[in-house]
Amino acid sequence: MRSSPAGSAQETVRGAIDLTIGRTEADERYLFGRILGLALDALGRIYVSxxxxxxxxxxxxxxxFLxxxxxxxDGPLEYKRYPSSTAILPDGHLWIVSFEDKVLRADPAQNDVSAGLEVVPVGSSRSWLYDGxxxxxxxxxxxxxxxEPDRRDGLRRRRVSLRDGRTVSKTNPWALQPTPxxxxxRLSPKFSRAELAEAEEWNAVGYLYGLGGPPPYGxxxxxxxxTDGRVALAVTTTYxxxxYDSLLRPVxxxxxxxxxxxxxxxxxxxxGVLMADRRREEKYYPYGDGDIPDRKPPLRDLWFDRDGRLWVERYLANEPREQGADVYGADGNHLFSTEWPRGVDFGLGAIRGDTGLGxxxxxxxxxxxxxxxxxGEEADA
Structure with a gap:
C-alpha cells in the first residue's frame, strides 16, 4: 500500500452544461420523479432509471426520447418494485437492478436495445444483490x-459467479469506520435502553444516531x-x-x-434555519446553532466514474457559483482538478471520458x- 499526495498535475478543467433533459410540460416521456441511476453509452445515448x-x-x-x-x-422483464441503479459495467453491457427482485441486462451495441433486455440468472445470491x-x-x-458492514467483524462482501451462480463471501475489517x-x-435522548440494545443486536446503532446528525457541515x-469492485472510504473532516480492491484488500x-x-x-x-426546521420536526434533535462549525469540511462527496477514476468533491469558497473536485487515477495519482456549474450532482458517477451526467x-x-x-481550459487565477 502506498500513500499518495496530490500529483504534479496543475490543470483545472472546467465543465459546462450543454444539454438538459426534463420538462414540466405534459409530455410524460420527459418528466422525472426520483432518479436513481444514470448511464452513458459509447454512442452518446443516455439511460435514466x-x-x-x-x-x-x-x-x-x-x-x-428513444x-x-x-x-x-410482475412479468419476467418487469420490475417488481422499481429499477434502482443502472450502469454500464466493464463487460460493456447495461445492467439494471430491479430492487428486491432481479438483475437485468441489455447490450447497448444493438440497434434495438429494448429488444435485447434479458434477466441474468444469479443463482442463490438472494436479496443482498439487489440493494445498490x-x-x-x-x-x-x-x-x-x-x-454488509459489521462493527465486530468488518465488512462482508459477497460475489456471485456469472458462469455457475456460485456465491463467494469475503470478510475484511475496514479502516476509517469510526463509531458515531x-x-x-449525538444520540437523541428519546431512545430507550431497550431500543439501543435492539439496534446493537442488528448492528444498526448508527441509524439511531443518523436520525439526528450530523449537523450542517459536521x-x-x-x-x-x-463498477470494477473497488471501494473508497473517507470522513468529510479530513482529506x-x-x-480497497474488489476483495477488500488495501490498495x-x-x-x-x-x-x-x-x-x-x-x-x-x-x-441555522435548517437546524430550526429539524428541531420542529424532531422534538429531541440533539444539536443547537452553536454546533455549526466555523469552516466547512474539506471533503463534500466521493464517487468513481465509469472510467475507474476517483472524484473527490471539495467544498469551494465560491460555492454559490461552482462546485469542484480532484480527480485521481487507479494508482492514486492526481490527474487533474475540475469545476462545474453549481447545482449539478454527479454522485451517481455517470461520467465517461470528458462527459458527465448529473x-x-x-x-x-x-x-x-x-x-x-x-x-481543457485552465481556470482563471
Whole structure:
C-alpha cells in the first residue's frame, strides 16, 4: 500500500452544461420523479432509471426520447418494485437492478436495445444483490457494491459467479469506520435502553444516531464504489481517502493537508434555519446553532466514474457559483482538478471520458438530467 499526495498535475478543467433533459410540460416521456441511476453509452445515448416512474428510459445524444426498458409489474422483464441503479459495467453491457427482485441486462451495441433486455440468472445470491450499484470484477464475479458492514467483524462482501451462480463471501475489517461517538454524533435522548440494545443486536446503532446528525457541515462518512469492485472510504473532516480492491484488500491512501473554506454569513444563517426546521420536526434533535462549525469540511462527496477514476468533491469558497473536485487515477495519482456549474450532482458517477451526467433539482423538487462537457481550459487565477 502506498500513500499518495496530490500529483504534479496543475490543470483545472472546467465543465459546462450543454444539454438538459426534463420538462414540466405534459409530455410524460420527459418528466422525472426520483432518479436513481444514470448511464452513458459509447454512442452518446443516455439511460435514466427512475423510481417514481418505474422504468428505465433511453434518450438520444440530442436529448430526444428513444425507448423504454421495462416497467413496474410482475412479468419476467418487469420490475417488481422499481429499477434502482443502472450502469454500464466493464463487460460493456447495461445492467439494471430491479430492487428486491432481479438483475437485468441489455447490450447497448444493438440497434434495438429494448429488444435485447434479458434477466441474468444469479443463482442463490438472494436479496443482498439487489440493494445498490453492481460491479463486475476481473474474475467475472458480480458484486453488490454496498456490502454488509459489521462493527465486530468488518465488512462482508459477497460475489456471485456469472458462469455457475456460485456465491463467494469475503470478510475484511475496514479502516476509517469510526463509531458515531468517535465522529462526534449525538444520540437523541428519546431512545430507550431497550431500543439501543435492539439496534446493537442488528448492528444498526448508527441509524439511531443518523436520525439526528450530523449537523450542517459536521463530520460525516463517505463511501464510493467502482463498477470494477473497488471501494473508497473517507470522513468529510479530513482529506484522506482509503482505497480497497474488489476483495477488500488495501490498495492506496490519498492524503492531503487541507482545510475547508470558512462559512459565509449567509451560509451560517441558512444552516441555522435548517437546524430550526429539524428541531420542529424532531422534538429531541440533539444539536443547537452553536454546533455549526466555523469552516466547512474539506471533503463534500466521493464517487468513481465509469472510467475507474476517483472524484473527490471539495467544498469551494465560491460555492454559490461552482462546485469542484480532484480527480485521481487507479494508482492514486492526481490527474487533474475540475469545476462545474453549481447545482449539478454527479454522485451517481455517470461520467465517461470528458462527459458527465448529473442531476439538477429545483426548489420544488423537480429533477432534470444535465449533461456536462469537461474541456481543457485552465481556470482563471
Amino acid at each position: 427512475d423510481r417514481q416512474i418505474g422504468s428505465v428510459r433511453g434518450y438520444g445524444s440530442a436529448g430526444e 425507448f423504454q426498458l421495462g416497467r413496474t409489474g 450499484l453492481l460491479a463486475l470484477d476481473a474474475e467475472r464475479m458480480l458484486i453488490a457494491t454496498g456490502g 461517538e468517535e465522529m462526534g454524533w 463530520t460525516d462518512r463517505l463511501m464510493a464504489f467502482s 484522506r481517502v482509503d482505497i 492506496t491512501v490519498i492524503e492531503r493537508d487541507e482545510r475547508g473554506p470558512q462559512l459565509t454569513a449567509a451560509e451560517r444563517r441558512n444552516a 442531476i439538477q433539482t429545483d426548489a420544488l423538487g423537480i429533477q432534470r438530467v444535465a449533461r456536462v462537457r469537461f474541456g
